[in-house]
Amino acid sequence: MRAIIMDSTGGADVLRVANVDVPTRVNAEFLVKVVAAGVNPIDVKTRSGKGASAAISSWPTILGNDFSGIVVESSYESHPLKPGDEVYGMTMVPRLGGAYAEYLTVPGMCIARKPKSLSHVEAAGVPLAALTAWGAVVDVAKAHEGQRMLIHAGAGGVGHFAIQFASFFGSYVIATGSSRNEEWLRELGAREVIDYTNSRFEDEVSDIDVVIDLVGNVSDNTGTRSLSVLKPGGLLVNVPTGSWPTVAEDAAAAGVRASGFRVSPEGSTLAVISRLIESGDVKVYVDQVFDLEEAASAHRALETGHTRGKVVLKVSDG
Numbered sequence: 001m002r003a004i005i006m007d008s009t010g011g012a013d014v015l016r017v018a019n020v021d022v023p024t025r026v027n028a029e030f031l032v033k034v035v036a037a038g039v040n041p042i043d044v045k046t047r048s049g050k051g052a053s054a055a056i057s058s059w060p061t062i063l064g065n066d067f068s069g070i071v072v073e074s075s076y077e078s079h080p081l082k083p084g085d086e087v088y089g090m091t092m093v094p095r096l097g098g099a100y101a102e103y104l105t106v107p108g109m110c111i112a113r114k115p116k117s118l119s120h121v122e123a124a125g126v127p128l129a130a131l132t133a134w135g136a137v138v139d140v141a142k143a144h145e146g147q148r149m150l151i152h153a154g155a156g157g158v159g160h161f162a163i164q165f166a167s168f169f170g171s172y173v174i175a176t177g178s179s180r181n182e183e184w185l186r187e188l189g190a191r192e193v194i195d196y197t198n199s200r201f202e203d204e205v206s207d208i209d210v211v212i213d214l215v216g217n218v219s220d221n222t223g224t225r226s227l228s229v230l231k232p233g234g235l236l237v238n239v240p241t242g243s244w245p246t247v248a249e250d251a252a253a254a255g256v257r258a259s260g261f262r263v264s265p266e267g268s269t270l271a272v273i274s275r276l277i278e279s280g281d282v283k284v285y286v287d288q289v290f291d292l293e294e295a296a297s298a299h300r301a302l303e304t305g306h307t308r309g310k311v312v313l314k315v316s317d318g
Contacts, residue, residue: 003101004295005060009049012296012303015100018060022103023096029105031073032087035318036124037099038066039290039298039311040157042241046094047299051241056094064099065265066090067106068114068123070318075108086114086318090127090265099124100295102316110265115277118284120318125157125284125310130273132263133161136237138169140259141210145170150205150229152222153214154190155181157310158239162212163188164282174208176201181308188283202228211236216243219305223247227254237261285309292316 001022006014025031043063045051068088071081081087089111091097097104114123136158137143143166151166153159154175166173167189175190182193194201208229213236215222223244226236236258238247251258276282287308290298292315302311 001102002292003062004064004292005062006047007060009047009053012047012299014047015063015296015299017293020060020062020101023105025073025075025105028075028108030071030075030081030087030108030111031103031105032067032069032111033072033103034067034069034099034101034315035120036068037064037292037313037315038124038126038128038157039295039302039313040065040128041302042128043093044299044302045241052094061094062098062101063093064101064313065093066124066127066129067099067104068118068120069315072103079108081108081111081113086120087111088114088120088123088127089267089270090131090263092265100292100313100315108267110267112267112270112274115274117278121289121312121314122284122286124312125286126273126277127265127270128263129157129310130161130282130284131266131269132158132239132261133165134269134273135263136212136239136261137162137165140237140261141166141212141235143169143171147171147209148174148207149210149212150174150176150201150208150226151190151212151214152176152226154185154188154193155308156214157307159214160185160188160285160309161282162214163190166212168276168281171210174205178306184308201225205229207231209234213238213244214240216240216247218243224250227251227256230254230256233257235259286312288312289314
């Protein structure tokens with residue numbers, strides 16, 4: 001099968017096309033033909049030597065966490081998901097081979113039926129970003145009516161889902177983003193949008209119950225600055241891996257709470273998200289689509305920090 005592999009960590013140029021063996025399904029795994037694969041910041045971090053790179057046990061390796069595709073082999077004969085069914089989900093890279101390939105194996109608990117209303121390209125943009133947003137906004141922050149929630153990087157892959165989930169559950173959402181995305185962010189459910197290029201969010205808002213921090217301190221100390229806008233005892237949920245190592249101590253010193261969040265590939269939660277997609281309450285926005293062979297260009301696009309919604313690889317024909 002065709003796959004994008006890398007023989008070492010480094011810049012985007014370490015990603016190359018190769019022919020490799022189709023993976024072997026074992027135990028409760030499914031073999032899935034990948035039609036499209038999501039490209040996420042964790043892919044870029046891992047490729048560069050950060051992220052999950054410490055878990056790479058052998059080379060070459062294949063990146064790509066989320067995917068949409070077609071079941072080739074089920075884990076057992078009477079499983080509800082049969083060969084030919086369209087599914088989407090998320091695998092645990094680099095523990096398992098990733099989605100930048102024509103086939104992958106994935107545990108059955110990590111997949112769900114693809115929403116019928118989405119193409120494979122659209123569906124591939126959902127799992128990791130939507131599950132991350134759901135975990136931060138719903139599971140940790142307990143989004144509800146009367147809650148004031150500030151969401152940083154609202155136009156990103158995770159951010160645009162976070163706004164929709166928070167709004168769906170009744171939170172008053174304030175999002176940071178650029179002026180070019182203001183109208184779109186309001187369409188997603190943001191009640192206020194702060195243009196981070198022209199103003200400091202801490203000068204614009206206060207009395208915030210929850211900050212969904214999708215930036216951390218890697219850019220302009222966004223994480224630390226967020227502590228000052230929280231109510232006493234308020235909550236900051238920090239998502240990006242390694243973006244703010246001292247978040248717990250800094251929050252405690254400021255009289256607020258903090259929690260990290262790390263996404264889990266739960267197909268059962270993805271199935272709930274699928275229902276919100278099918279009902280029209282949640283939408284996925286795909287900004288750019290690249291062919292599999294253009295994976296390096298997809299990484300470079302994501303590294304600009306200015307993509308809207310998701311970047312997706314078209315891997316094969318559905």
